[in-house]
Amino acid sequence: MSINNIINIKTKTSEVFVGDEVFNVLNEYLRPYRNSKIFILVDENTLKHCVTELITQNKVLHNAEILEIDSGEENKTLDVCYQLWKTLAEYRADRNSLLINLGGGVITDMGGFIASTYKRGIDFINIPTTLLSQIDASVGGKTGVDFEGLKNVIGVFNEAKGVFIYPDFLKTLDKRQMLSGYAEALKHALIKDSKYWKALEKGMLSDSKNWLKLITTSINIKNEIVLNDPFESGERKLLNFGHTIGHAIESYSLLNDAIPLCHGEAVAIGMICESYISRQQQGLSNDELIKICSTINGFYKPYELKNSDFHQLIELMKNDKKNENNGIIFTLLSKIGEADFNQEVEVEVILDALNYYNSLNND
Ligand SMILES: NC(=O)c1ccc[n+]([C@@H]2O[C@H](COP(=O)([O-])OP(=O)(O)OC[C@H]3O[C@@H](n4cnc5c(N)ncnc54)[C@H](O)[C@@H]3O)[C@@H](O)[C@H]2O)c1
Ligand SMILES: [Zn+2]
Missing domain, CATH: 3.40.50.1970 (Rossmann fold)
Structure with missing residues (x-):
């Protein structure tokens, strides 16, 4: 062999x-x-x-x-x-x-x-x-x-x-699907590895020579977390960054859009919103928030989150299986490469985050 x-x-x-x-x-x-x-x-x-x-x-x-x-x-x-x-x-x-x-x-x-x-x-x-x-x-x-x-x-x-x-x-695989996967790599970097983030910011997709590095770096980050907490009682929740809002947007899009968002596209929007929340309550700096948003928006097409549908998104988040008791629970960034899980966030702050995402695309 x-x-x-x-x-x-x-x-x-x-x-x-x-x-x-x-x-x-x-x-x-x-x-x-x-x-x-x-x-x-x-x-x-x-x-x-x-x-x-x-x-x-x-x-x-x-x-x-x-x-x-x-x-x-x-x-x-x-x-x-x-x-x-x-x-x-x-x-x-x-x-x-x-x-x-x-x-x-x-x-x-x-x-x-x-x-x-x-x-x-x-x-x-x-x-x-x-x-x-x-x-x-x-x-x-x-x-x-x-x-x-x-x-x-x-x-x-x-x-x-x-x-x-x-x-x-x-x-x-077409470019749209490649980018959908790239969102998970961005997530791995944001929660655990600021050096990886720097490489991803520059773009690692167009040259196929980078793919092996991309695959192995991401798997190693995920695997280390999963080895410590296979059944998600603690640390594995870090991998949910971007997914509390992202899953709600993905479900919403599946119900309402003729061509629904891909998983990674929804997670990319989720990461922008959750980075905003991270600045509001987890100490993420404004500079890093701006860096994260401009990088992500540089890769993905804008999507309109309709104000009239915000309540539907919040209901979907309340139904998320990751919640405990009645609160909506998030993983938030304290800086690029470091995150904290089990952070409860008020509905008002989530609504601000959805509006923040829209504001970035309307300027
Ligand atoms: N279990 C986990 O830990 C975990 C983690 C992240 C995401 N997910 C789940 O993964 C799903 C999304 O996965 P996905 O993005 O791979 O979606 P997908 O399986 O729908 O694949 C995307 C598209 O690519 C096509 N395709 C697959 N391989 C191809 C190839 N080599 N060439 C051309 N086309 C190809 C598929 O037919 C499909 O149309 C979501 O349901 C998400 O919830 C699970
Ligand atoms: Zn995912």
Whole structure:
């Protein structure tokens, strides 16, 4: 087994492999499953762009069953899970079967959940194909689906048996999706690593030589946090920076927009609003707030948050599963590279933050 040029990161119960030759390691990983039924979960885009490469490089997968779902966050639902559980049962998948999730965060979140619950749990492997899933969603063991318009309400913690990251899959991803993933990298930098922030500010997407660095720096930041607090009783909440408001905006957009915001685009707006709140009550300096906002606004198109819909956004935030008691809880920045979790914020301050975001785009 050649393991040249492969980066290996140990997680709590598993491993992540990153590199151009990552399928050599996958071949070894698949050996115990050569007499098992193997399923590959894809959407129409990973069916088109990724599955052939995967199967050609791994002989064991020649007989795998392909399970295809429609792409998009609107399909990360229990209805689609029902269809997939039904298909697994029709194929007589048993406890020794393996599910390979080949796709973005929707596929790795939902596939992980389906595998974790089918017959009380079958093994699954993540092969993330978007920047967002390579640097964030495929690692850390959070699986699940949306429910009644709210993000990730149904799910379990369960790590993939292995995560295999082939950066070249990003070559077919469009710019909008690359930027969506970049938002999670910006988040990793803002909560933990001011040096990484400086590199990201300059832009790391256009030159594919930077991708490996981007993927491994982000995974290392996330993994270190998750190792300390796998079930999010404390430190893991740092990773929610930008997401209290971001998830509300993402849910709102899914309900109201013909072309909904991507996860990372909503998180980018969330990070601007939550940086504003950080200046108001967590000691973030005005200079750093301005730096954060101009960097983020430099990458993402403006989005109009309608005043008349602010109450709907606040209701969505109140329903966020991260809240405890009655308050709306945030992770806030004290400076670039440092954050505090469990910070309660008054509704008035949140409304100011939404107005602040709009004001930046109307000047
Ligand atoms: N579990 C976690 O820790 C975690 C962390 C962050 C985000 N998430 C979740 O991840 C989801 C977002 O993930 P995403 O941004 O990857 O979205 P996605 O899975 O919807 O993928 C985005 C689009 O890219 C397409 N695509 C995928 N790979 C491609 C490729 N190689 N070439 C061309 N097109 C390709 C997909 O078909 C889709 O249309 C959200 O549901 C979010 O809640 C989970
Ligand atoms: Zn996210």
